[in-house]
Amino acid sequence: MPLLRIAVDSDRATARRVLxxxxxxxxxxxxxxxxxxxxxxxxRTPAAEPVFVGVTNGAPVRLLYDVQVHSDTVP
Structure with missing residues (x-):
């Protein structure tokens, strides 16, 4: 199943807590x-729960998640 990388906007304190x-x-x-x-x-339709993969170093800070999606849904 394909993965979709999602970047969620955050602040540094929340990003630290998530990590x-x-x-x-x-x-x-x-x-x-x-x-x-x-x-x-x-x-897209999620095929599984999002998996946390990290935090960006930029401003604004973003939380990165990989989400498996069903390949039969149209983007």
């Missing part, structure tokens, strides 16, 4: 839900 939760094996639900909603907004 700490990820390292502890936990999930930051609000940002994960935002990533899932963005997949739907782009016209």
């Amino acid at each position: 700490e939760l990820h390292l502890a094996g936990k999930v930051h639900r609000p940002s994960r839900d935002t990533a899932r909603d963005e997949v739907w907004r782009r016209g």
